[in-house]
Amino acid sequence: xxxxxxxxxxxxxxxxxxxxxxxxxxxxxxxxxxxxxxxxxxxxxxxxxxxxxxxxxxxxxxxxxxxxxxxxxxxxxxxxxxxxxxxxxxxxxxxxxxxxxxxxxxxxxxxxxxxxxxxxxxxxxxxxxxxxxxxxxxxxxxxxxxxxxxxxxxxxxxxxxxxxxxxxxxxxxxxxxxxxxxxxxxxxxxxxxxxxxxxxxxxxxxxxxxxxxxxxxxxxxxxxxxxxxxxxxxxxxxxxxxxxxxxxxxxxxxxxxxxxxxxxxxxxxxxxxxxxxxxxxxxxxxxxxxxxxxxxxxxxxxxxxxxxxxxxxxxxxxxxxxxxxxxxxxxxxxxxxxxxxxxxxxxx
Ligand SMILES: [Zn+2]
Ligand SMILES: [Zn+2]
Numbered sequence: 001x002x003x004x005x006x007x008x009x010x011x012x013x014x015x016x017x018x019x020x021x022x023x024x025x026x027x028x029x030x031x032x033x034x035x036x037x038x039x040x041x042x043x044x045x046x047x048x049x050x051x052x053x054x055x056x057x058x059x060x061x062x063x064x065x066x067x068x069x070x071x072x073x074x075x076x077x078x079x080x081x082x083x084x085x086x087x088x089x090x091x092x093x094x095x096x097x098x099x100x101x102x103x104x105x106x107x108x109x110x111x112x113x114x115x116x117x118x119x120x121x122x123x124x125x126x127x128x129x130x131x132x133x134x135x136x137x138x139x140x141x142x143x144x145x146x147x148x149x150x151x152x153x154x155x156x157x158x159x160x161x162x163x164x165x166x167x168x169x170x171x172x173x174x175x176x177x178x179x180x181x182x183x184x185x186x187x188x189x190x191x192x193x194x195x196x197x198x199x200x201x202x203x204x205x206x207x208x209x210x211x212x213x214x215x216x217x218x219x220x221x222x223x224x225x226x227x228x229x230x231x232x233x234x235x236x237x238x239x240x241x242x243x244x245x246x247x248x249x250x251x252x253x254x255x256x257x258x259x260x261x262x263x264x265x266x267x268x269x270x271x272x273x274x275x276x277x278x279x280x281x282x283x284x285x286x287x288x289x290x291x292x293x294x295x296x297x298x299x300x301x302x303x304x305x306x307x308x309x310x311x312x313x314x315x316x317x318x319x320x321x322x323x324x325x326x327x328x329x330x331x332x333x334x335x336x337x338x339x340x341x342x343x344x345x346x347x348x
Contacts, residue, residue: 003123004323004342005057009047010331012060012324020127022072027079027130029087032142034121035063035150035314036330036340038175038243039266040114044327046268055116061342062089062114064121065136065145075130085133086145087121088296089113105156105293122323124344134296140303143314143341147176150339151308152295153264154180158188160287161237161262165189168235170226170254171211173242174202176313176339177264179209181239183308186210194235196222196250197242201336208312226254240265244272252278252286260285314341319348 003017022028040060042048064087068079079085092099092107099107113128114120136145154177163169169185171178174197185193186209195211197203203214213229215222226235237260238251244267251261252274261284263272279286302308316337318326323342330340 001124002320002344003059003119004320006043006060007057010044010327012044012327014321014323017123019125022070022127024073025075025130026072026127027068027075027133028070028072028125028127029066029085029133030069030125031064031066031121031123031344032084033065033146033314033317034061034342034344035146035176036061036326036342037063037150038177041327041331042266042268045331058114058116059119059122060114061120061122062112063146063149063339064089065142066121066126066133068133069125072127072130078135079130079133084136084138084142084145086136086148086296086300087113087128088132088134089120089149090291091129091132103293105291122320122342122344124320134300136300137304140300141311142343143317144303144310146341147310147313147339148296148299148303150176150313151180151299151302151310152292153177153289154184155295155298156292157181157239157262157264157289158184160289161239161260163188163190163237166191167237168192168194168230170194170196170235170238170251171206172196172222172238172240172247172250173265174199174206175241178239178241179205179313179338180308181241181264182206182211183209185237185239187302187307192229194222194226194229194254196247199333202338205312205338208309223250223253230256234259236260237262243268245269248272249275249278252282252284255282255284257282258284260287262287262289264289313339317341317343317346319346320344321348
């Protein structure tokens with residue numbers, strides 16, 4: 001079967017590898033859809049993510065859906081062959097202090113697929129721990145099921161931001177996560193939602209997802225606009241969903257006194273700075289968001305009710321053989337590409 005390996009900066013290659021057998025506690029999956037995440041683009045463009053780099057070629061991809069082809073021993077009875085599932089990339093140990101206290105996303109022994117040294121989902125078939133696959137209803141498409149992972153990331157950030165009815169919200173960066181933050185703020189009853197980006201098609205999507213003011217950072221100063229439109233007060237909550245610099249400072253400058261800034265993006269330089277006087281004088285609460293915790297059920301519920309259009313995010317689909325093109329389209333912000341999807345069962 002075919003798998004796509006990341007070899008180095010802007011170098012992804014497809015090659016033939018042997019099929020794996022599911023071991024005890026694992027399922028064998030036919031992979032249906034895989035999203036190319038901003039964090040995959042960090043790896044693709046920089047060769048590392050947060051200072052962690054891969055010593056040998058690795059299969060990327062952690063936003064994925066599939067169908068169960070075979071069950072290993074000791075797989076729980078709610079899973080069966082033919083079941084469509086979302087693949088949770090994280091397998092926490094369930095033993096450490098943080099797992100035991102409900103913070104499995106902060107597990108000390110976390111295994112995470114598509115992140116060195118665990119191979120990811122950009123392959124035709126893969127084995128995965130049965131406890132990290134989540135059955136999805138037929139009303140959610142393969143692409144939608146793969147997008148439950150980024151929706152979980154946005155849900156986690158939204159919970160940290162705790163948007164209240166009638167509050168004003170800013171989201172900087174209208175990639176997949178930013179768009180989902182916009183949508184969740186709308187569903188949470190925000191009053192005005194401001195969204196910023198530099199690409200018109202992403203701002204159009206933000207409007208579709210519920211943003212009231214879509215600000216093109218190449219045309220206007222987003223901070224000035226937010227302050228003007230809120231009578232100099234600023235927003236209650238700002239979500240940073242770009243690559244952090246200089247958008248984190250825009251969030252701080254656009255936040256009201258006592259406001260909250262949630263950092264969801266990953267800075268390319270693995271560092272970011274905030275103007276101390278701004279944060280201090282406003283007594284801002286700055287919260288860093290790390291992936292997600294126990295969000296699949298809520299994500300499935302929102303998708304099933306039709307409250308979030310996950311399919312709209314993944315319209316750009318490529319077969320596995322053209323994975324290099326998919327990475328290029330995502331990395332170079334090709335027109336209209338929100339989440340570039342790799343579809344391992346698609347012929348091409
Ligand atoms: Zn991701
Ligand atoms: Zn743990």
